Amino acid sequence: MKRPIAYIAGTGRAVPKQVVTNHDLEARGLETNDAWIVERTGIRQRYVAGEGESTRSLATEAARKAMAKAGVSAGEIDLIVVGTATPDRLLPSAACDIQAELGATRAGAFDVSAACTGFVYGCLVAEGMLATGTSETALVIGVEKLSSILNWDDRNTAILFGDGAGAAILRRSRGANAGKGILSTYLRSDGTLGELLWRPSGGAERPFGPDVLVDKSHFIHMAGREVFKHAVRSMAEATDRALDGAKLTASDIDLMIPHQANIRIIEATAKHAGISMDKVYVNVDAYGNTSAASVPIALDEAMQTGRLREGMTALLVAFGAGFTWGSMVVRF
Numbered sequence: 001m002k003r004p005i006a007y008i009a010g011t012g013r014a015v016p017k018q019v020v021t022n023h024d025l026e027a028r029g030l031e032t033n034d035a036w037i038v039e040r041t042g043i044r045q046r047y048v049a050g051e052g053e054s055t056r057s058l059a060t061e062a063a064r065k066a067m068a069k070a071g072v073s074a075g076e077i078d079l080i081v082v083g084t085a086t087p088d089r090l091l092p093s094a095a096c097d098i099q100a101e102l103g104a105t106r107a108g109a110f111d112v113s114a115a116c117t118g119f120v121y122g123c124l125v126a127e128g129m130l131a132t133g134t135s136e137t138a139l140v141i142g143v144e145k146l147s148s149i150l151n152w153d154d155r156n157t158a159i160l161f162g163d164g165a166g167a168a169i170l171r172r173s174r175g176a177n178a179g180k181g182i183l184s185t186y187l188r189s190d191g192t193l194g195e196l197l198w199r200p201s202g203g204a205e206r207p208f209g210p211d212v213l214v215d216k217s218h219f220i221h222m223a224g225r226e227v228f229k230h231a232v233r234s235m236a237e238a239t240d241r242a243l244d245g246a247k248l249t250a251s252d253i254d255l256m257i258p259h260q261a262n263i264r265i266i267e268a269t270a271k272h273a274g275i276s277m278d279k280v281y282v283n284v285d286a287y288g289n290t291s292a293a294s295v296p297i298a299l300d301e302a303m304q305t306g307r308l309r310e311g312m313t314a315l316l317v318a319f320g321a322g323f324t325w326g327s328m329v330v331r332f
């Protein structure tokens with residue numbers, strides 16, 4: 001089937017009310033400081049969920065905004081794909097929880113477990129569903145409440161992550177929207193590297209028990225330097241493959257929207273791709289790494305602020321635990 005098959009008809013985002021700055025982390029007694037965090041990561045603050053704010057509530061808010069932008073009602077949505085590593089509960093899926101909140105009763109709903117690449121994976125799945133006719137109108141969400149699985153005493157991880165949600169409506173590229181949409185996709189993973197960034201307990205192999213109070217295995221564990229190296233390599237590969245797939249070069253890209261993990265990873269990816277930083281969307285300073293939510297939050301901001309406009313071509317690229325990585329070139 002000839003692309004584009006699916007286009008992004010509307011986007012939305014939501015974050016918790018509470019902002020936690022690097023100075024706040026320091027004031028709480030974490031052995032770190034603002035200058036180090038800014039220099040090594042580019043992060044200045046992150047949003048952290050408080051009372052009454054959940055994966056479900058953030059995702060629902062982002063989804064409602066995306067639906068309003070796209071002019072789509074809950075009854076029209078026939079597919080909900082949610083990328084998340086932090087569902088409010090493990091059974092049923094976050095997607096089913098969100099479906100219930102939205103009243104999107106016609107939809108099939110499920111989660112995609114691809115960590116920070118979750119939104120890109122979700123869009124790829126949705127595009128495939130639209131191509132087969134299984135779906136006409138898909139809602140793809142990336143959402144995280146990473147604060148719930150962070151060890152706030154571990155400076156390796158506590159400084160990096162934040163909470164939030166981003167959402168997009170995908171529809172068939174038809175009629176007035178015939179030329180718009182996803183031009184190419186690339187999807188990879190390498191499970192042999194899983195334990196470089198993982199959450200050891202909580203699954204069937206190692207359910208939560210009293211041990212977690214001692215071994216902290218219910219929190220995110222990360223080998224930062226190793227993750228960094230693989231992230232740079234994988235994001236570079238993903239940008240190359242997405243451009244090849246679309247038969248485009250870096251000069252055809254109006255805006256790159258990379259996963260917002262670390263400014264140094266973003267800069268290395270842009271340099272490899274030959275895309276100047278003025279064509280790269282960066283908001284890691286304001287949000288930290290919101291994992292699956294990072295690309296759709298950046299996408300929504302770029303659209304709302306006019307950085308990404310109709311007729312432009314964007315390169316979306318992400319990397320995450322698994323390891324997983326993926327990319328897509330999209331014409332807006």
Ligand SMILES: CC(C)(COP(=O)(O)OP(=O)(O)OC[C@H]1O[C@@H](n2cnc3c(N)ncnc32)[C@H](O)[C@@H]1OP(=O)(O)O)[C@@H](O)C(=O)NCCC(=O)NCCS
Pocket residue numbers: 031032033036037040041116155156159160222224225226227228231261262289319320321
């Ligand atoms: C975590 C990360 C910021 C650490 O930065 P780094 O430059 O690799 O730093 P290192 O781990 O080599 O540590 C350098 C020094 O800073 C110290 N340090 C580590 N974390 C610190 C912190 N939060 N505050 C202050 N000092 C810190 C270390 O102890 C070390 O000190 P030493 O030289 O005296 O031993 C970086 O590795 C990274 O971003 N990795 C990728 C993580 C990521 O993106 N994960 C999600 C992927 S989706």
